[in-house]
Amino acid sequence: MKKVRIALLGLGNVGKGVWNILNSNKEAIMKRSGYDIEVAKILVRDVNKNRNIDVPEELLTTNSEEIFNDDSIKIVVEVMGGLEPAKDYVLNAIRRKKHVITANKMLIATDGNQIFKEAAENGVIVNFEASVAGGIPVINGINESLTANKIEEVIGIINGTTNYILTKMTLEGMSFEEALKEAQEKGYAEADPTSDVEGYDAMYKLAILTTLAFETEVNINDIYVEGITKIKAIDIEYGKELGYVIKLLAIVKEVNGKLELRVHPTMVPNIHPLANVNDSFNAIFIKGNAVGDLMLYGRGAGELPTGSAVVGDIISVLRNDSEVLNGLIDRYTDKELATIDDIRSQYYLRISVKDLPGVLGKIATILGENEVSILSFIQKPKKEDFVYIVIVTHDTLEGNVNRSLEKIKELEEVNKVENIIRIENLN
Amino acid sequence: MKKVRIALLGLGNVGKGVWNILNSNKEAIMKRSGYDIEVAKILVRDVNKNRNIDVPEELLTTNSEEIFNDDSIKIVVEVMGGLEPAKDYVLNAIRRKKHVITANKMLIATDGNQIFKEAAENGVIVNFEASVAGGIPVINGINESLTANKIEEVIGIINGTTNYILTKMTLEGMSFEEALKEAQEKGYAEADPTSDVEGYDAMYKLAILTTLAFETEVNINDIYVEGITKIKAIDIEYGKELGYVIKLLAIVKEVNGKLELRVHPTMVPNIHPLANVNDSFNAIFIKGNAVGDLMLYGRGAGELPTGSAVVGDIISVLRNDSEVLNGLIDRYTDKELATIDDIRSQYYLRISVKDLPGVLGKIATILGENEVSILSFIQKPKKEDFVYIVIVTHDTLEGNVNRSLEKIKELEEVNKVENIIRIENLN
Known part of the structure; x- marks a missing residue:
């Protein structure tokens, strides 16, 4: 059986999950990946912290260079989270030609492009299944x-x-x-x-x-x-x-x-x-x-579900079947973006008004003038000295709703626009 | 852009879906696969059939050898269904070193092992995402x-x-x-x-x-x-x-x-x-x-969802990231099987009985003697000259339920065991 040495950066919840899965499912993982995976080093901030996990103490280190300088370590698993020093470590690993697995949503969302680009230049894989929705592939x-x-x-x-x-x-x-x-x-x-x-x-x-x-x-x-x-x-x-x-x-x-x-x-x-x-x-x-x-x-979270995604990504690297992902940036096209005023949706509006005759009519008129068509309009039973009006609109532009509400707020019968919630009529 | 020539075996619903997707999403598929995919031949039973699809007539053939003998065709997509001649064609394609995509559940369930084995021997990939649950990956x-x-x-x-x-x-x-x-x-x-x-x-x-x-x-x-x-x-x-x-x-x-x-x-x-x-x-x-x-x-079905899985499989072959699957047979272990009598489940039993005093007690006694413990026991309102008794059991061995029912059927008050439905209390 071929052997491969990997390192973990971080031994919090996700790191522990990865360690536990690699151990408890070792045999299946060997068969599926073709490799005996050895965790060679684990970067932590404090070697002496009590972690409630059965990791040999000699694997722990506070010195990241011990990992980056070790050419026998082929894969670095970043499970520390946060932007820095995670970004620095990930780029360091890539530049030393190590494949990277990361569970770090903030890092990929913010600096993914730089990371993918450098990975492509250095011929290494970056996988990040765990960065979104934990165990869900x-x-x-x-x-x-x-x-x-x-x-x-x-x-x-x-x-x-x-x-x-x-x-x-x-x-x-x-x-x-x-x-x-x-x-x-x-x-x-x-x-x-x-x-x-x-x-x-x-x-x-x-x-x-x-x-x-x-x-x-x-x-x-x-x-x-x-x-x-x-x-x-x-x-x-x-x-x-x-x-x-x-x-x-x-x-x-x-x-x-x-x-x-x-x-x-x-x-x-x-x-x-x-x-x-x-x-x-x-x-x-x-x-x-x-x-x-x-x-x-x-x-979407939890040490084992997230660990499942991380270990799956390690196995993908070992099977060498995820190289194409790094070609993603070459496929980018620019997309025009909508502003929030551009979107069309249905809306739920809850408005508190003084219980005076004519207020319904005034609100309905303003909505109509702004091309907001009403699907349902309910006046709820009186609370203390006000009533709630609950309106559900037909599909309309958010801009129309906002313009209507500016005017509705000015009505003397209206206390407050209490809430606006978009309705997604998935079909 | 590199070019690749493929052939379809069959032009029914799934075949049409594949054709339509390859055309309507052509640009995205080129970017993602790195190839311009050309459908070179389509095997059909009748060239003149009206198919309501815009396929150039010269692509259609009734002669499978035109496909197998054409070394420029690298991938064969089997979307005809059924065991024969699909099996024969798939094995033929593999032996001529062509990768195979199949949507054929019956073929993979029945002859998958032979197919995987020959594929491994011939160094080609067999993908079959579409064989189970259509578009669901x-x-x-x-x-x-x-x-x-x-x-x-x-x-x-x-x-x-x-x-x-x-x-x-x-x-x-x-x-x-x-x-x-x-x-x-x-x-x-x-x-x-x-x-x-x-x-x-x-x-x-x-x-x-x-x-x-x-x-x-x-x-x-x-x-x-x-x-x-x-x-x-x-x-x-x-x-x-x-x-x-x-x-x-x-x-x-x-x-x-x-x-x-x-x-x-x-x-x-x-x-x-x-x-x-x-x-x-x-x-x-x-x-x-x-x-x-x-x-x-x-x-789980439909020409486009199933086509989505088939075309996804084609792209996987072109990216060359699915070779490991054929190593599956090397990972097989024998598993001991349970018989249906061995399984544990909860059960819903509907029994029609004559509306006589004592029948509930007799049924409950028989169940108890056979280690079937009752969670709920409802006597439904009388229908014509009988009543339904609906029983929900606790978790028990199916064998215990079957033995009980044999005895319950013999009671003179019992007309019929109308239905037995297993309950899966997924948690």
Whole structure:
């Protein structure tokens, strides 16, 4: 049996998952890869930290040069996360002709092009299946299996934390704050949950999916991002009455030659497969012009699911069947981008108004004047000294909705536009 | 741009899909494969048949030797179906050193090993993504992405016809006969629906999935197969009351070192993702020891979805990244098989009895004596001169259930054991 030596950069959750899988599935992995994989070195910040894992101490090092200078190490597995020093290490590994596996969404979303370019120049492979949706093989799916398709749309539930929170709010009637607290207690949310609940985590992943599916360079600043903190229990309840479930969706689609890139809470019809993706599960819904509708569902995080993707990527390198990916940048074309005002969608609007005669008419008139056609218009029972009006619009331009709302806000009968949630009528 | 010449064997639905995709997505496919793909010849039975497709007549031939003897043709795409002459053609192509793509489930399930062996001997690739679940990339998923895993279980809804029929029975209250008729009118079912409704189509696909997921040779005769013809509207209704949906599942799992291989109608909890796979959609649920639960969902048939898989396979050959698959047979190990009596499951039993005192007690006693423990026991309102008793058991050996039913049938109060449906409490 041929032997290959690899190194891990990082021994946090994902690193531990990789170590455990390489050991527990060793025999199957040998047969499938044709190699006996030896972890030769593991870069850590503190050799003496108690890690609760059975790793021989002599493998641990705090000196990255021990790895980069060792020509017998052929593959470097970056599972430390964050931009720096991860970027520096990855480029270093590539320049020393080592193949790289990374689980780092931020790095690939931000500096993927430089990394792919240098990898091509140095004749090494960079695989990053684990960077999006953990164990779900969406990168390979797009790159290896859906190659016959012009992909028209990718819609993902790709942040487990927010999906857990929204599921708890939907199925158990929790408030956002209660659900977040439970997610933190269960380890699904960080102490500082900003990156998840504000949609930034999903934004990085959407950038990577877009690059692959639409073969174009994506700047994360071009992605419209809106988190879930503004979603109230009452919106979830009204959504339910209307037949919708609220999910944080990451959406890219090509409409009239322009690419829409957006992450935001969205009402999804409750009969759609995405509506039933609950708890911390992830799912990616893909529409291709040949394959039609496809959905991949599974664990988007966790040490073993993410480790599954990382180890799968290692095996791909050993089988040498992933070289083409680095040709991706050669296939890039420029895509015109839509602004958020350009998009067409249906909208759910919740407006609190004083319970005065004529207010419905005034709101309806303003919407009509701005070419927003109303699908349903419900006045909810009075709360204290105001009532909620819930409007569902037909498909319209977001710009029309925004212009209408500016005027509606000025009506003296209107207290506040409480919430605006886009509706994705997936068909 | 490099050129490659390929040939199609067959120009039915799948063949047309392949032709259309190669033309409509030509530019993207060139960029992704690095080749300009030219369809040089198409083998048909009748050159003059009206096919409603824009194929130059000079490409059509009825003489297979024109293809096999043409050394400039590097890839042969078999989309004719059936065992013979498809097998003969595929082996012929391999022996003339041509790579083969096939969409033929029956051929791969029955003669896959011989084909893989000869392909390895002749240094050519055989790809067959389209043979299972059309456009859903489950073959690549298992072979390329889940390689880090010991796969423990594969459960599929892999026959669109029966899923369409069961969906119509479930959501619209149709009888089996009505739903079958509608499926035939819509082209989802053949005039002779036997292969679909009796579970044989799913059986072939399960054999292929098992070979890949468990790296073992499978004889289709070792698969327990039960179709959906015995499912009555009343079972669907009672299932609903109990929180279940009835699906035709193809199941393989390793339990206590033995492989269970079975295709049968199954009650699935209505909150499970498989329960929401409706109409003619397919889905494959996979449990791996690293990735956890994974589900792939999409179109299991149709000219474009199946064509998507075939063309994806062609591109894989051109990228030369699928050679390892043919090493599969070298990884085979023998697996001990479970008989259907060995399996453990929960069971739904519907029994018609005379409405006499004591019958419940007698049935319960027999079940208890055979180690079948009862989860719920409902006596339904009287119909004419009998009542239905619906029993849901706890997890038990199928052998215990069968022995009980033999005795229950002998009770004078019992008219008939109307139905037995396994319950899969996926968790």
